[in-house]
Amino acid sequence: MRAVSTLGFALMALLTRGPATGYQLAQRMRAPIGHFWTANHSQIYPELARLTEAGHVRVREAAGRGPRTNKTYTLSAAGRRALADWLISPPTPQPRSEVVLKAYAVSGAEPDRMAELFHAVAEQAAATRADWLRELVDMERAGADDIDHQQFGNYAALRMGTESQRVLQEWAAWLAAALHAKAGRGEAAP
Amino acid sequence: MRAVSTLGFALMALLTRGPATGYQLAQRMRAPIGHFWTANHSQIYPELARLTEAGHVRVREAAGRGPRTNKTYTLSAAGRRALADWLISPPTPQPRSEVVLKAYAVSGAEPDRMAELFHAVAEQAAATRADWLRELVDMERAGADDIDHQQFGNYAALRMGTESQRVLQEWAAWLAAALHAKAGRGEAAP
DNA sequence: ATTTTCATGTAATCTGTTACATGATTAC
């Protein structure tokens, strides 16, 4: 039996929120967990077939509106066990950030252009953080910051999101300021 | 002419630090930029061939010790231009974090086991951060925090690294504490 | 002697994205 991929566990994690069709899973995989794990339907449908074959999910078919039957997926007991085992295993870090790569090569383009870039990144991060903070406050009002609330997982993910955006914003603003100062000096002293 | 992949730009970014062989690029892609972009040699060698074909790098061959010739790569003027264009283009966010995915599904395993996991994550993040902070201080002593220092790019990347680890540590510790409290309650009230 | 480092490649496999394909229902 082939090992379940991270995407498979992500889908099982989404199914802990209740049964869903492939289409609904694609939607659930937007906010807030979509900020930390994404997949589109062309990846989801085959993966659900694999999970079904492995016995991790059960499927109930019903006549659909389109040319095919609608399939609703539910976590099986075996799937729940497999998910729990995966959850308590040490996570592997995901080392890929385009924006830091660009910072590493910061001397490869003109300072004022790079300053613009990181300024824009900082602005975007601030806007995103403001969005997410609003969501976070809504969730707190709904009591999702209580660990027993069924939305606590969403809350925890979103909280990491806001903190990450704050760090990104501060870092990008620091870089932009340094680059701006350099650009000013470069233009002042010909 | 096929578009250059992000890996291609990453290799060109590494080549701004001076000419190197594929083997040396694989080594440079460890610290500190390796915390934010990785690739192993089996990906690097074919990509260097593509960059050569596209005219972004030039190659100088010399008799090697092993069965093949050693190839030293240098950024070409065209490569430098292509890199500069890419650098000032808006970076795309990389939304994949296994540890946040696990937090999202936190109710899928026993609280005390999840508490252990996030405690370990926090400890690891603290250790990593301490390591990187030491490096950061060394770089500051060498003057790399000056934007004109040739190591400033490394410094900027590492600075993002330490801040990211701090956030990860605080967040994981918060989660671990919440889970620990819940586990305590669960055992106390049968 | 054996392991590590230097050094370069290919093949097989897995993961992820974009494009192609179909068709009913609902909202404007």
Place this chain on the structure above:
DNA sequence: GTAATCATGTAACAGATTACATGAAAAT
């Protein structure tokens, strides 16, 4: 009427990992 949403799939391609393959020089 047309656009958006619901709903499910396949194919082609691109990106990344693991395994296979070779061999000299230096360190232990």
